[in-house]
Amino acid sequence: MTETLIDLIRHGEPIGGRRYRGHGVDDPLSEKGWSQMWRAVGDCNQWQQIITSPLQRCQAFAYALGERYDINVSVEPRFKEVGFGEWEGLSHDEVKIGRMLEYQAFLQNPVNARPLGAEPLDDFVQRVYSAYEAAIERYSSHHILIVAHAGVMRALIAKTLQAPAIGLYRIKISNGGVTRIRHTGVGAVLELLNGKLSA
Template identity: 45%
Template sequence: MSEMVTTTIDLMRHGEPVGGRRYRGQIDDPLSEKGWRQMREAVADHAPWDRIVSSSLSRCSEFAAELASRHGIPMKLDPRLMEIGFGEWEGRTAAELMAEDSETLNRFWSDPLNNTPPGAETLADFRDRVIAAWESLLNSYAGQHLLVVGHAGMMRMVLRHVLDMPLDRMFRLQVPSAGISRVQVDHFDAESFPRLIFHAGQL
């Protein structure tokens, strides 16, 4: 008789980077002092994880490395968990883009699937690499409790996948700095049954 195995994955967004709020994408800005404080306060001394997996960008990986070292938890980097590439919008604020061409930004907000920023990664390509990383985690670490340190876009994509939302609705999910969401996946034979336990909560 087959037994059910449950995998728990906590998704954590990085704190505020140097330079504040903007379409940062894959620019490798480090955490600001506020960002470090946000992430340390969100976790405190709580460390129930069997392992930590992080985006390779420094605003995620540096905190993940500190946390792993402090608690003796194995850690690895996965570049597939990086934020979506925003192309020519990277480093720009929404206010700057609105002042330059408000219609382009409005079209992206209303229909991001068909209005990719110039030179940016498409939502379909972003979905494929993030969900490939997600499935790899479930296959490699079934039955374990993981912390995945990443980005707002990455978290939206995973949660959209778990909740079976349409791809173009993912930006309706708000993810705060240092926000944490928990997903549990029950594995039974060849089937997997994911569920969102909480979103943007504290541990």
Template identity: 45%
Template sequence: MTTTFFDLIRHGEPAGGHKYRGHRDDPLSEQGWQQMRSAISKGEQWDHILTSPLLRCREFAHELAEQMNLPVTIAEGFKEICFGDWEGKTREQVEQEYGDHQANFWRDAENFPPPNAETVQAFHQRIGDAWLHWSKQMAGKKVLLVCHGGVIRMVLGHVLGLTPSNAMAGFQIPFACRSQVRLDQTEFGTLSCLVKHG
């Protein structure tokens, strides 16, 4: 049996504070850097670091990889969902401009996508493909994945067998939040287990 561990960590607070970012490439704020550094304990060990290509993940991943003398790989597939016309806006601004649409999105993302956004179904598929690929590539290793709230939701959705909408609505993932997933490759196939969240 081959056992693989993935530690998932969401990026810290980006410059500009809380807003829909999606594919917008803002770096971490000073507080965001502190949140990320505080979330990693002394003595933790990984074999490899994977990161979203976006600055708010990538810069910290490279810093940590250098400190720990670890290989780091940019995994394009783990980029955040694109929020379309909502990108760059705060929740308050979206509520003012789009009324109930935002509440409906968080309640049922599959039927109420933001205008011009990546659908949650397409996002779920993209993350599923990336998860399958990297699970195979990293089999038997302990991996840190530095990514986004939406990405973690979809990974946990795949692990727990949730619909895209349920995965999007089903987890609270604050800045620098950590989760751990265990994958056991057995004669019966891959067994996925959420070890801890938050």
């Protein structure tokens, strides 16, 4: 039976700390963010391909990792983070406190209570999943690493579990956290969430 193994890693902490970046704010990784990512992958280097979001908080590490172990890296624009509209660039406190009613509505129904100008959640999930399906088809029976964002990983976990998009923000994704999904002839299995890898 052919198996395709997908590791997903969320970027480490960017410069500027916790805030809504979406795909409109492209901060680089902080020193802490770099160390979170190197610590998460450890000495693991068995991937045949690395695929990364185009945003620099993902792409810089993907290329550094690829260079270290001579693994090919490709950029997939559809793996960029969800667009947060008016919330882009705001800190979590600015939204939680300054836009309390908006924030509470979003938590209760992130599908229909989007920030003004935000990317529709169903469109985002479809965008991400179309890129993921293409990657699985192209790299069938390989072990690949996708360097991406919390939203991207939530969307793929929800698809794997056949869970509705309304529950996406109930999945915690840590900076530098690794998720593993194994695809077999009978479907996909979530094997690891917010983990670290070892060689």
